[in-house]
Amino acid sequence: MSDYVLNSDPSDMNKTDVPSFSQKTPEAPAEKAKSYIFTQIDRDLVIATQEGLPVVARPYQAIAEQLGISEDEVMFRLEKMKECGVIRRIAGVPNHYRIGFKANGMTVWNVADDRIKELGRQVGQLPFVSHCYQRPRHQPYWNYNLFAMVHGSERAQVEERTQIVKELLGDACSEHEILYSSKILKKTGLRLAN
Amino acid sequence: MDNIDKQLVNRLQDGFPVTPRPFLTVAEELGLEESEVMERVQTLLDDGILSRFGPMFQAERLGGGLTLAAMKVAPEDYEKVTEQVNAFPEVAHNYQREHELNMWFVLATETPEGIQDTIDRMEEVTGYKVYNMPKQEEFYVGLRFEL
Numbered sequence: 001m002s003d004y005v006l007n008s009d010p011s012d013m014n015k016t017d018v019p020s021f022s023q024k025t026p027e028a029p030a031e032k033a034k035s036y037i038f039t040q041i042d043r044d045l046v047i048a049t050q051e052g053l054p055v056v057a058r059p060y061q062a063i064a065e066q067l068g069i070s071e072d073e074v075m076f077r078l079e080k081m082k083e084c085g086v087i088r089r090i091a092g093v094p095n096h097y098r099i100g101f102k103a104n105g106m107t108v109w110n111v112a113d114d115r116i117k118e119l120g121r122q123v124g125q126l127p128f129v130s131h132c133y134q135r136p137r138h139q140p141y142w143n144y145n146l147f148a149m150v151h152g153s154e155r156a157q158v159e160e161r162t163q164i165v166k167e168l169l170g171d172a173c174s175e176h177e178i179l180y181s182s183k184i185l186k187k188t189g190l191r192l193a194n
Numbered sequence: 195m196d197n198i199d200k201q202l203v204n205r206l207q208d209g210f211p212v213t214p215r216p217f218l219t220v221a222e223e224l225g226l227e228e229s230e231v232m233e234r235v236q237t238l239l240d241d242g243i244l245s246r247f248g249p250m251f252q253a254e255r256l257g258g259g260l261t262l263a264a265m266k267v268a269p270e271d272y273e274k275v276t277e278q279v280n281a282f283p284e285v286a287h288n289y290q291r292e293h294e295l296n297m298w299f300v301l302a303t304e305t306p307e308g309i310q311d312t313i314d315r316m317e318e319v320t321g322y323k324v325y326n327m328p329k330q331e332e333f334y335v336g337l338r339f340e341l
Binding site: 024038046049050051052053055056057058059060061071075078079081082084085086087088089090091092093094095096098099101106116117120121123124125129130131132133134135136138141142147151177179180181182183184185186187188191 | 203206207208209210212213214215216217218228232235236238239241242243244245246247248249250251252255256257262276279280285286287288289290291292293295297298299325326327328329330331332333334335336337338339341
């Protein structure tokens, strides 16, 4: 859930060029995951790497030394956890705010229950959507069951893109809203306790 | 950020090799020296262009609980409730949002049962209802930015 960043960091104002999006590939979707027996060594490995990999020539060797296991075992376990979906991927993640995506709206939609699976997948495939989930309604107060995080260089672009989602959902969607974040109140990320 | 940095950010988003010399693998692909790749990655991290570098775990698969929750907090209580909510170590992110539901946070707990327990305690401490919105289905997670 590293990648459970819900929004950008408004404190960060360095302007760079606005980049484009590229072809989407989902990150180890939950339904594809196989079962995996999670051991104490895996847990130690998670704790040793959840803040990130060390930037040294042999990062897996460095972690291995810290844990008292071999480099091969570190690599084997990381690959295993990737295969099983415990690790979505091992990669560098740019701060989207720093690379030009200044506006990020959490769009929420009231979608007909019998169409949400089909439409949710389609919304998730739009190039500017980073997270797309079905979540429960809290009627009568909260009628939205589809959440999609929409990214853009500014709010006007988020609104344009929200319009594209609206057209895609068509008459299966009766109402929607965009929730912008105005302040980060806490951001420690998800961490396993040591 | 120069063109080499952009190429590197694009390459790193696609995944970092699990090999004994992963920086060398990336360097060879981009026609760079291993040492230069390492220096640039460190600078991109120090400058905050890269917010993360390493494995991205799927919290539910680690056996814990995970949810998104929201509260509707009165303006006069907002500061106090923010402190109360943030004091829970289970709160991983917390955002103020422009809506009647004006506080949105992610809860992560060691066990799935821990979510309801945390919500109960939070409602008791703050006096506000917590709207629990766990994911029922994940349609997509991820985003690649082409620089």
